Amino acid sequence: MELVIFDLDGTLIDSKLDLASSVNAMRRHLGFPELPGELIFTYVGSGAPVLVRRALGPEASDSLAARGLEFFLDYYHRHLLDHTGLYPGVREALETIGAGGIPMAVLTNKPIGPAETIIDGLGLGSHFFRVYGGNSFEQKKPDPVGVLRLLDESRAQPDQAMLVGDSAVDVRTARNAGIRAAGMTYGFQPEGLAADPPDYLLDRMEQLLPIVFGR
Numbered sequence: 352m353e354l355v356i357f358d359l360d361g362t363l364i365d366s367k368l369d370l371a372s373s374v375n376a377m378r379r380h381l382g383f384p385e386l387p388g389e390l391i392f393t394y395v396g397s398g399a400p401v402l403v404r405r406a407l408g409p410e411a412s413d414s415l416a417a418r419g420l421e422f423f424l425d426y427y428h429r430h431l432l433d434h435t436g437l438y439p440g441v442r443e444a445l446e447t448i449g450a451g452g453i454p455m456a457v458l459t460n461k462p463i464g465p466a467e468t469i470i471d472g473l474g475l476g477s478h479f480f481r482v483y484g485g486n487s488f489e490q491k492k493p494d495p496v497g498v499l500r501l502l503d504e505s506r507a508q509p510d511q512a513m514l515v516g517d518s519a520v521d522v523r524t525a526r527n528a529g530i531r532a533a534g535m536t537y538g539f540q541p542e543g544l545a546a547d548p549p550d551y552l553l554d555r556m557e558q559l560l561p562i563v564f565g566r
Contacts, residue, residue: 352453352563354507356498356530357479358516359459359466360395361538363441364473367392368434373427374406377419383407395539396518397492398460398485399424424462431465432472438537440556445478448563454505458497458514458524460485480505493520495528502528513550515559519543533559 360366371388378385386406394405403420404411411419448455456479459466463484470476481504488496502512514525517538525532526547534541534549535556544552551562560566 353511354505355455356458356514358521359457359461361517362535364435365438366435369431373423376426377423380422392539396520399462428465431469444556449478455479456501457482460491462486493523493527498528519547522547522549
């Protein structure tokens with residue numbers, strides 16, 4: 352590989368509890384009952400505005416959704432490392448890939464502010480030459496704009512680049528950009544990987560290493 356791009360939530364970090372608690376704090380603030388965590392997890396992956404919209408339901412007005420998004424982002428930014436941590440094997444895999452001299456980046460639909468706060472807070476910042484969030488470009492994943500920018504910046508060839516994620520959104524992003532996709536089955540939406548199969552289906556992050564190094 353000449354470039355490995357990682358999704359964040361559900362791939363590198365387990366942020367389920369902090370996202371769910373922030374969504375339910377927003378719902379309480381707006382006078383709605385809480386939702387089950389397992390339902391909220393299915394709403395994650397397309398960025399904060401979509402998450403809030405899904406959590407409030409289709410009947411929510413634009414003004415209510417805007418109020419909800421503002422509260423959610425503020426609350427989440429203050430609580431985003433309460434329970435969030437790395438999945439097993441992630442730190443070791445990043446260290447191994449980095450030691451091999453292979454460029455790595457993060458492309459997430461999470462807003463860039465909280466994404467960078469989490470990455471730095473968990474001590475991962477030095478592993479990535481670039482971090483792009485859901486508001487870094489006009490379009491979010493599965494639009495390929497972020498991948499194409501990273502290919503250009505790293506000068507990597509598409510056939511030697513890979514996007515590692517946990518959802519169909521990540522697989523579609525890779526397909527749209529003409530690069531390979533690896534899907535992590537432990538993430539938020541493993542069921543989506545059945546509908547949009549990646550090139551590699553992995554249960555643990557260390558399984559990525561032989562693929563990256565061509566072993």
